[in-house]
Amino acid sequence: MAVTLLRRLAARAPAPVYPVIGEGGLEPAMRLGLAEDVGFVASVRQAAILLICGRIDNHHREAVDRLHDQLPHPRATIWWDAEPSPGWEAPLAVAASGDARATVVDIWQALVREETDSESDRLPDKPPHEWRGVGPNGQGGKGMMGGTPYGRPMAMSDEDIRDGLKLDRYEAGFGPFLPVLPPGLEFKLVLQGDLVQHAAVVHPPYRQGPLVTEPLYMLSRIVRLLDLTALADRLLAGAVARRAGETVDTPALLKTVRRAGALVAIPPGLAVLGDGNDTRQRVEAWMAAAEEGRHVQAKHEVPPIGELLAGLEWQEALLALNSLTPDQLTRACEKTGSEADADRGAAPPQQGHSEQPQGQSDRHRGHGDRGPGDRGHGA
C-alpha cells in the first residue's frame, strides 16, 4: 500500500535523465532537457535513464558502459540518433526525427511501476588490474609504497604550486561525458587536492551544430558553474528559443546575470589570452554579442590546454575551459600532446591526441570488487 503510493507519487516527478552527448547531439538534447516532464541531472547517480544522443566514437563505448553501470536500479538506456553498442539486448533506439520525449517519459513510467526489467551491468564487476597477492606484501607492487591496490598507484606528496603545502598528487580521468565539460572532451588530470597540476587531453570535444557559439548558451554554461542553476536553465531556454527564431528578451536576461554578480564572481586575470584578454572579458564580449544577436567569434590564439589549466583550482579550471569557443578549445587540444606528456617535464606538442594508449586506459576508473563505485566520475 505504502509502496504503491510511493510509486504513484514518483511517477509524477520529471524523468531523471543523464545525457551522454555525441557528435551533433547537443542541440536536440538541450531542447529535450527543457521539457516539463524531463529533468537532466548533474551526476549519473541521480539518473534513472541514460540517454545517448548523437554519434559517439567507438572507443567511447566502454565509457558509456561504465557510466551505465553507475546508474542506480531500476535503470534504462535510450539511443537517440545513435548506434547502440554491440551486445545490448533489444536496445531502445529512437531515430533522429523520433519523439525522444515520449520514449523517455514512457520508460520512466514503466521503470517506476516496475513494468520493465532493470538493465544489468555491462562490465564485469572486478578490479581493472590484478593486484591482490602480487608483490612481497600482496599490495600489488614492490617496496613499501610501490603497490597499486585497486589498480591505482599510491598517491605521494609532491611540491605544491600554490601555497607550499605538500599535498598528495593523484591522477584521474575526467570526461568524456561529464556535463560540466564540453561533450566528448576527455582529460587525464594530475590533481593536488582541488588544484590542477597537469592536464593531458585524451579526446577533443565532439563537433556540434551552431548552438555552441550562441552567446546565451555559452553564458548558461558559465553561470551554471557559478551555482546559479535556475538562471542557467533560463539562459539555455533563451539560447534554444533564439535558435528556433523566437524572440527573447535578451536585455532583461543579461541584466539578471549582471545583478547576480556573475561577472564579479569570475576571478580577474583568469586564463589570459593574447593582450590581457581574461575570462571575465570574454564573458562580457559574449554579452555584447548576445545583445547584437551575433554568434561568438574568438579572436585570440590559445596556448595548449595543459598550460592554460596548470595551477588553477577546479572551478577556475572549468570556468577557463568553458570560456573558450569550440574552435579555440579544439586548437588548444591539438596543441596539447597525448597523456604520455602528463609525465612531468616532457610536454612537446604532439598530434594523436585521440589515441588512448592501451594498458593505462582504465586505471583509476575501473570497477571495484564491491560495487560500481568509480573514481573518475562521469568517466
Add this chain to the structure above:
Amino acid sequence: MTMFATLLLIYLFLAVGAYGAAVLDEAMVGWQSGMRRGSVWSAPLYRAAAMLSRQSVETEKPDAMNAWLAPVWYLALAAIGLTVVPFGEALVAYDLSTGLVAWGAVESLMVVVIFLHGWSPNSPFPLIGAYRYVAIGLPIMLLSMFVLIAAALPAQSLDVREVVASQRDIWNVIRQPLGLPLFLFLGLSLTLRGPLDYGDSADLAGGTSAEESGAARALWQLARLVMLVSFSTMAATVFLGGYLGPVLPGPVWLGIKSAAVLALLVLLTHILARTSTPRMMGAIWKLFLPIAFVALLQAGLVALT
C-alpha cells in the same frame, strides 16, 4: 510538561518548515528559470518519492558508518540547536544559561559532519567538496561567533532567553545593523546554498553528494532543509526579537519571523553567484572578519551608552 510541549513544537517547526522551504525553493527556481514543473506544492513530494523509490548505490570501499552517520548528525544537530531557543516566555526545551555557546558547538560540529559526508564515499568530487567546505566553513564560524557575542552584549548574558528579553524595546537587527547580514553567511554555508555552497557545488556534480542516490540522497537533502529551518529560527530569535510580538502567541510570532529569514535565504540562493574557493576565503579573512570586528566594537559601544 513545558519541556514536552516545546519538544513537540520543535518537531512541528522542523517538519512544517522543511516542507515550506522545499516549496519556496521550487517556487524560486520556477521564477528564476522561467519554467514551471508542475505545482510548487506537490513537486517537492513527487521528487522525494522518486528518490525514495530508487536504489541507494554503494561506492567502492566506502566508509559506510560515516556515510550513514553524516545525515543523521546533520538532522540531530539541527534539532539540538533549537532546544535552546525560547518559543515563549517559559517555553524552552533546555533552559541553558550558555545557550549561545551550545549553538556555537552545533556550528563547529557541522564542519565535521559535512567533511565526513564528503569523505565517506571514497571518490574525488565528494572529497574535494569536503575540503572546500572546511576551508570556508571555519572562517565563517568565526564570523558568526563575533556576531553572536555582539548580540549577547546588550543582554549581558549568553542565555538565549535573555537575548530575546533584551530586545523588548528595540530589535538587535536595528541596534546592530551588521549582525544579521553577517549571520546569514553562516546560514547559507551551513545549508550548502547558492553563493556559499562550497560542499555540494555544481562544478563538482553535487560535491559531497555527487555519488549519492536513492534514500541516502533524500535523507541528505532533507537534512539540509531541516538545518535551514533551525538556522532561520535562531536568526529570528537573536536579531528579530524571537517570540516577542503583540496579540498573537509567542510560537506564532517566532514562526512568522523565522519564515521571513528562511524566505530571504532561499531567495539569496538563487540570485547570487558563487565565486571560487580561494577568492571567497580571502574575502572572508581580509574583508568580512574585520567588518565583524567593527560590528562587535559598535555593539559594545552601543551597549555601554
